[in-house]
């Protein structure tokens with residue numbers, strides 16, 4: 001009833017404002033929507049192009065019903081995600097919010113889209129695990145970004161490899177998906193919307209956590225995962241008891257320094273855990289990383305490239321596989337909603353509800369999780385452009401190469417269907433049209 005009333009009120013607003021500056025028609029005028037880019041628990045992300053200058057953008061559609069927290073942005077009521085992105089607009093390592101639109105069904109968030117790019121989950125998966133040097137290159141950017149977000153009073157709350165996008169030309173990382181983000185405060189949080197296997201033990205044991213301390217824990221999980229190609233903990237029980245079993249096992253030879261950093265991030269006691277400041281000042285992080293060009297010239301990078309090439313040829317099959325979960329290597333670290341907080345469900349410590357996978361055959365792959373969002377990996381054309389670009393690294397050549405390749409792609413690659421949001425958008429259009437018609441009748 002309440003929902004219906006607010007929807008009616010929203011439609012009424014549309015009627016009164018006529019062509020809203022954030023309405024669907026304005027969106028359609030400004031952007032050309034293309035194929036689906038990724039999909040998560042709370043939204044669908046599309047490739048799109050800004051019509052006025054051909055800028056490549058990503059458009060995330062979030063359903064109004066899925067919005068858990070709201071905030072005010074320049075006097076307008078918006079989902080917290082939009083507000084948090086806006087607050088981080090000056091943080092280099094955060095994906096830039098370019099625009100947003102409001103339709104009866106939900107919101108369209110327009111963001112920058114690095115090209116070509118890959119998310120860190122697929123990047124690690126493509127290589128099995130990444131070298132310590134590569135981990136340093138990526139992790140120090142991510143840690144600095146999280147630190148800057150916190151300085152802007154933004155707590156991301158869903159730090160994981162899926163939520164980091166890597167620009168394949170420069171190696172620059174961009175933090176995405178602020179759907180669980182909230183304002184940083186000193187006091188404890190008693191709600192959680194992130195991914196359970198990246199969540200600190202105090203949440204499972206006491207149903208609360210402190211913002212910065214929880215972020216440091218997630219960074220520890222992320223770093224361990226990058227190096228080992230698997231997560232450190234299989235379930236909540238592991239998260240809460242692993243410290244009793246001594247140091248975490250490592251499945252690759254890594255330096256004592258990085259082990260030290262991981263153990264400090266994953267300290268069981270949040271008050272003993274290192275701070276974000278301590279992470280970015282840790283000797284392992286401070287060590288000058290190799291350049292992206294050098295790092296990507298190795299064999300492992302070629303492996304990803306080959307894989308991408310393969311997945312480009314079979315892009316629809318790959319997506320199909322991911323959706324049906326047939327890839328044994330990929331089980332589910334689920335992004336949970338508020339309704340799944342401890343106490344609100346019957347899963348307690350020791351439950352493996354967040355990773356409902358059957359035990360895989362290979363021990364090493366056991367904790368390598370599937371992502372909830374299904375990103376189509378870059379195409380071979382994109383990869384080739386990136387490789388070409390890194391061989392001739394002048395700005396002019398990089399972009400000319402990409403532009404040429406993009407034009408070739410235009411003619412050859414069919415776009416997968418993007419039915420969900422299109423249906424929603426179509427429905428929105430009809431409703432706007434309907435509103436206009438009923439508006440005319442009302443005036444008559």
Ligand SMILES: Nc1ncnc2c1ncn2[C@@H]1O[C@H](COP(=O)(O)OP(=O)(O)OP(=O)(O)O)[C@@H](O)[C@H]1O
Pocket residue numbers: 037038039040041042043044045058060095111112113114117119158162163165176177178179335372373374375
């Ligand atoms: N600006 C962007 N540029 C490139 N890729 C993006 C961008 N935004 C999102 N993606 C891709 O789309 C996927 C889904 O995006 P996002 O995580 O924001 O959706 P979500 O529904 O909130 O997901 P989740 O359920 O994991 O929270 C990402 O993992 C990423 O691969």
